[in-house]
């Protein structure tokens with residue numbers, strides 16, 4: 001038997017050079033030649049600051065927004081001429097907009113009624129979905145009697161009921177308190193895995209995106225700044241923008257030569273194989289190691305913040321800008337203490353010098 005070449009994973013969704021402009025020509029586009037692939041069964045979370053184009057991206061895929069340039073393909077088919085209700089995508093928005101006059105079952109069955117599914121099939125699907133989202137037997141409850149988290153689950157069951165080939169979520173857990181969000185995100189991931197749902201979600205909340213996604217996409221000014229697994233993006237932010245967006249502030253100009261880089265903090269080790277030349281460096285807080293005051297770069301502890309698993313220290317080195325260090329709980333010095341620091345090469349990330 002001859003070996004077969006592996007076939008590429010089928011793409012559920014492909015955006016090819018999608019551009020959306022609002023208002024007068026000359027203003028920056030809301031989406032600027034965006035290319036994005038989402039594989040079948042993949043969970044992709046789009047992250048980015050306010051105004052970076054996240055909602056516009058979802059709207060263009062849903063057919064709620066016209067693309068000025070480029071194509072949106074679902075399972076290989078150009079969607080340009082296909083209206084929203086024929087695209088086979090499910091949408092769940094932040095303000096989950098349940099119908100207050102209908103009970104839970106009436107809400108969940110909405111998409112099925114639109115498709116003229118038989119009452120028996122509607123009833124069976126509603127029962128299955130309410131079990132899945134953890135609200136068994138809630139069919140006859142009034143929407144107003146549900147908590148925020150329960151309403152969110154009903155909205156999710158409603159979006160899932162017509163078995164959309166792609167489910168799109170816009171800030172799905174936006175209005176819930178943190179504890180509930182953290183629990184629901186775990187449940188959502190399990191549920192999507194179980195159903196094999198392909199998901200494109202948009203969120204402000206990094207924690208939510210990193211917990212939910214197989215892949216995160218970070219947007220900036222209508223473009224994709226980085227795309228990768230949560231671990232890749234977290235460990236290796238590609239640019240200073242992504243690093244800062246993720247909350248890493250230890251970013252400095254540097255010049256690499258061999259296995260060290262010259263920085264305003266002095267020599268910082270870099271991994272072998274790093275190309276020589278000017279760049280920006282991120283030193284992850286975990287890579288700032290405390291030594292005795294006599295060794296390493298002398299610093300004063302300006303502030304310390306308890307973070308549960310560690311203490312975040314704000315350090316003022318004798319030269320160069322302030323930096324953050326993550327310190328084990330029992331080893332954290334006091335504000336005003338003098339310490340020395342060294343750097344761990346595995347937590348030093350060389351950023352793309354061309355992008356800011």
Ligand SMILES: Nc1ncnc2c1ncn2[C@@H]1O[C@H](COP(=O)(O)OP(=O)(O)OP(=O)(O)O)[C@@H](O)[C@H]1O
Pocket residue numbers: 022023030048049050051052053054055056057204
């Ligand atoms: N209908 C519209 N008319 C004009 N400009 C718009 C319209 N919708 C969005 N924009 C602009 O397009 C850009 C991207 O907006 P979008 O809502 O996609 O960003 P976002 O990343 O989802 O932001 P947020 O996180 O605040 O929801 C912004 O500059 C916004 O002001």
